[in-house]
Amino acid sequence: MRRFPAPFLPVLMLGMVSQVAQVVLLRELLMVFHGNELSIGIILSAWMAWVGVGSALGAIVAERTGRVLSVLMLNAAALLPLLAATVLIIRGLRGFFDVLPGAYLSLPDIFVSSFAVMAPVCILIGMQFVLLAKLWRQSDRAEDTSGAGKTYIGEAVGNIFGGVAFTLVMVHYLNSFQSVVLAGMLMAAAVLWTGRRVPGVSEQARAPVRAVLTGLLIAGGGSLLLLGQVDDWAHGIQWRHLAPDHQLVATHQSKYGNIAIARRDDQLSFFRSGHLMFAAAGQDTEVPHFEEQEAAIFAHFAMTQHTEPKSVLLIGGGLRGTLGAIIEHPVKRVDYVELDEVLTRNARAHVSEATLAALREPRVRLVHADGRVFVKEADQHYDLVILDVPDPATAVLNRYYTREFFEQVRRLLNPDGVLVIGAVSTAGLRGTAVANRNATIQHTLGSVFATVLPVGEHFLIFFASDAADQISADPEELQRRYLERGVDTDSFSRHHFYLLLEESQLRRVNWILRNHGRTTDAHLAPPPSAPFRPDAVAQQQEDEGNLPPVNARFFINSDFKPIGYFYTLMFWGDLTRTGHAETLKRLLHIERWWLLPAVALVILLSLLLRLLGGIRRTRPDRHFAVIFAVFTTGLSTMALQIALLFSFQSIYGFIYEMVGLIVAIFMAGLAVGTALTNRFVKDKANTDILAGVQLSIAILAGLIALVLPQSAAMESATMVFLLFSLLTFVSGLLNGLDFPLAAEAFRSMNRRAEKSAGMVYGVELLGACVGAALASAIVAPIIGIVACCLLAAAVNATAFAVLMVSRRPHVQ
Amino acid sequence: MYSNDATGRDLAKRKLLQAGFGGLCALCLAGVGGRAIRTQASPAPRGLVRPRPGRWFREGPGDRVHCDLCPWGCTLESGEIARCRVRSNQGGIGHTLAYGNPVLVQEDPVERLPFFHVLPSSRTLSVSTAGCNLACKFCEVWDMALVDPHEVHAYDMPPAAVIDNARAANLKSISYAFGEPVVFYEYMFETAELARDAGLFNLLHTAGYIQPAPLKELAARIDAANIDLKGFDAGFYRDVCGGELAPVLESLRLLKRAGVHLEITNILIPTLNDDIGSIRRMCAWIRDELGADVPLHFARFYPLYRLANLPQTPVSSLDRARETALEEGLRYVYVSRVTGHAGENTYCPNCGEVVIGRVGFIIDEVNLSAGHCSHCGEAIPGRWA
Secondary structure, X not given: OOOOOOOHHHHHHHHHHHHHHHHHHHHHHHHHHOOOHHHHHHHHHHHHHHHHHHHHHHHHXXXXXXXXXXXXXXXXXXXXXXXXXXXXXXXXXXXXXXXXXXXXXXXXXXXXXXXXXXXXXXXXXXXXXXXXXXXXHHHHOOOOOHHHHHHHHHHHHHHHHHHHHHHHHXXXXXXXXXXXXXXXXXXXXXXXXXXXXXXXXXXXXXXXXXXHHHHHHHHXXXXXXXXXXXXXXXXXXXXXXXXXXXXXXXXXXXXXXXXXEEEEOOEEEEEEOOEEEEEEEOOOOOOHHHHOHHHHHHHHHHHXXXXXXXXXXXXXXXXXXXXXXXXXXXXXXXXXXXXXXXXXXXXXXXXXXXXXXXXXXXXXEEEEOOHHHHHHHOOOOEEEEEEOOOOOOOHHHHHHHOHHHHHHHHHHEEEEEEEXXXXXXXXXXXXXXXXXXXXXXHHHHHOOOOEEEEEEOOEEEEEEEOOOOOOXXXXXXXXXXXXXXXXXXXXXOOOHHHHHOOHHHHHHHHHHHHHOOOOOXXXXXXXXXXXXXXXXXXXXXXXXXXXXXXXXXXXXXXOOEOHHHHHHHHHHHHHHOOOHHHHHHHHOOOOHHHHHHHHHHHHHHHXXXXXXXXXXXXXXXXXXXXXXXXXXXXXXXXXXXXXXXXXHHHHXXXXXXXHHHHHHHHHHHHHHXXXXXXXXXXXXXXXXXXXHHHHHHHHHHHHHHHHHHHHOOOOOHHHHHXXXXXHHHHHXXXXXXXXXXXXXXXXXXHOOHHHHHHHHHHHHHHHHHHHHHHHHHHHHHHHOHHHHHHHHHHHHHHHHHHHHHOOOOOOO | OOOHHHHHHHXXXXXXXXXXXXXXXXXXXXXXXXXXXXXXXXXXXXXXXXXXXXXXXXXXXXXXXXXXXXXXXXXXXXXXXXXXXXXXXXXXXXXXXXXXXXXXXXXXXXXXXXXXXXXXXXXXXXXXXXXXXXXXXXXXXXXXXOOOHHHOEEEOOOHHHHHHHHHHOOOXXXXXXXXXXXXXXXXXXXXXXXXXXXXXXXEEEEOOOOOHHHHXXXXXXXXXXXEEOOOOOHHHHHHHXXXXXXXXXXXXXXXXXXXXXXXXXXXXXXXXXXXXXXXXXXXXXXXXXXXXXXXXXXXXXXXXXXXXXXXXXXXXXXXXXXXXXXXXXXXXXXXXXXXXXXHHOEEOOOOOOEEEEEEOOEEEEEOEEOOEEXXXXXXXXXXXX
């Protein structure tokens, strides 16, 4: 039985710290950036970029010093307080920007702050990877990069532990400061322990360094209790900037983010990850029915769009007043689906009497579940399905606006049932982004239901049904239905129908949404203005059959082409006025075939380099080939992960722990792949094997591209989960095979172990960084999820080709 | 399932054609793509900008031009465009880019503007072009006003056509509203003159960020004006609206002196301009400088534009603001955007009865005869006919 290698423990801890720090910092930054998905891409890019820089730095340091352990100890000593300091800085971050409370930060601001904040911690973590690799190599007394390979595996395993520990344990019992300090302490302890255990390196570390680290460890332990107060104080600072003059009533950690409840006078606002979800009346609100009027109007309007709704499904939003209003109608059954149990549980103490009474009603059944999962698995039928969900600003939220979801809802509806969904809009629907986004919702609904009616100004409500006699734009008719039911409420009256259905606004909105999106480049320009006196809605509906067909590619939102979320990103860009909406608009021009010239260019470059090398007797083409292979592996793995994650979320439903598990499975595959290479491949520097791996990734990506759309048809949820786990494991495995091969191949060209490892690690991270941004912000929403897989396939196939170009017999 | 491949190929062909035949083909194809149904007002393709020599410019040394329309007082070199996006210097002569090309042309109930003391229950034709000389972070029409006029679709509607359309639809008034009428001064001015001749009312809704001289000339042709007094703190005006408070106050005084019927709108934004002390000072100023009879509307803020993460105004804040205004002696104080709120009604300051009952822009009951309260005969100020 082999002795347990001593460096394994600090490597494991490195993985843990790395994962915990990443999750904590990500959650904290999301609070500042209001949970926007584009910011997630930027934050992860910043993380990966700086860790890459750190590893490059670590490579240089590892080269120059013999006292690896000493440097490691200093590193761990610096990391511990820096982690806590970084969390503190993030809490105060909005104070640095001259930005109004409630305003979104602009993209450059997000960029700059993410990169500035992540730098210290990530650089240290990146350095640690390379230093530990050298330590391992020293303790093995090896000359190759197997140390790096082992560190890679160990770190991956540590990542899994860290991710699982955080999701299942830390998030429930510890605050952010405590989590990172604890992780930092474990790291420090592991490094100290290694100092004693590893033969041949312990004399490297000087006593003062040891003492400092030990001291910090003890200080960290002592402060764990104090950190509770630090957290409260830091939250106070943050909230002063996010919502000044609001009293922070409570914060709670949930799986989906940080829930905060703030109060101003007699109004309560609920935030998730710093993003305003809704404002509601509390128990002491002077006029609760007016306070929650927006929600009530939405609910009453929806309820009257069905002549006699007996069974209603409400997804989301109930706590803001919608549920209370629905119950005032003579319904028999209301199923209210809310995602976050932590939210519901903690909101009960604060929401209005009307909402509390509604939650207690025997007619109301509260279900804590993901809306899509519920819809997929439900077996009852409903007269009315009301989707009170936020705008599709993220891929996760976009799932409620896709054709596939509407089809699932349609199956749940009775034959004369009605679906109701809303989205933010502008009075004139003039901007390209908002018009595209809302026309997409209109047309996507239209592709599933026989009748669709949009109504509204700053907020559009869409009604969809297959029945001809349910949805009505006639205020008289709706008023009659409303009065018949004898609803007695203060927040709504029969007059509201006339307000909501004011003719000129109604006709204009209908005209724009029905006519926009019917030409090949409709998505590239603002919609045409409606004629000054458009036809009545009934006439427009009749005439719609004569209009040209909808441009499905850009105006139908689907799980596999989530263009709705891209347009919402553009809309957000318009709101923050940074010009990045312009960039996104330009991106809409991207075509699939643009990849071909890029590929051709790369191959041409490698051929050129080979020629050059031939003349000068060097091997630039081989350098390029190996580096490019690593870059593309990073890129394609992220692209595939994004594709798998998006698809998984749509089909299986967004279940946070599952996603964490999927990432863990990927890491496991990674670890196994690296271990396999270390164990079984003798001649790692042989680029033929590396080329083989590239080709395998390309083939896998192609397979995934074929399989993904089919998986939507799979009935069994378990089968879907198993399939995705398998695909994720294999993609992790192939990625894992890649790293040691590339590191060795690189080292064989310049003979420096840590430099090679650091360089390869850094380039892979860079590729991953680019892949994440590219896939989640551009390729997936505009061209489609299958295209992400094809992108991965294409880049790896190119890497294979480039490696082949640089191939020579008897390499060395 | 989707017809992507077909459209993809079509698009490639189109691009090839465009590249081959150049700009001319592109224009034709763009025209084919964007044609709307023809009615009296034909919506034109994007960028219907026809520069026209404008007023309130002063020629400077050389080719330079100074704009004197609003307090910004932009100095423009040849070819430069002013801050509001719709006034420019072309060859040493000041031009306006906002003439006859309204981006917004729509019919509205007059209560929506909001005018509560003008022609109740009537409908108005609203016009507005692109451009604005402020940059409020809570702008509701940002996709129309805070954009380049070349980037938005506009209607081709010279002043005479505006009047024709209003007449054809049997409307009693023309409104220069929703955008910022100050920036399309020339268009507004000429349309207002034609409207007067045709017996139509001229209603104005503006932020009032304009110089006294142009406003004075305009005022003679305006029947009623609603001014957005966005706050009463100079810092707020600078930070949140991108402008200055003092010129707006001056505009209010001027309109009052000119005998224009005045109403004031104030959007109450939580944490930014809802300080009760500031509101009290504002109400006192209105009472002293403009008179206690000027109707004041406190509007509820809903999260939007750059303040999309700020919660809506608590209704209790609106109630407190209204109470404060009434305490300071203002007689007609409204709460708007809370449909069904008692503050939407006009109450007789003498007997306290409802003179006009409203829910949103819908008139529920009218107890007004010839501009007097039906209950007690008190004169209620306004343009009732």
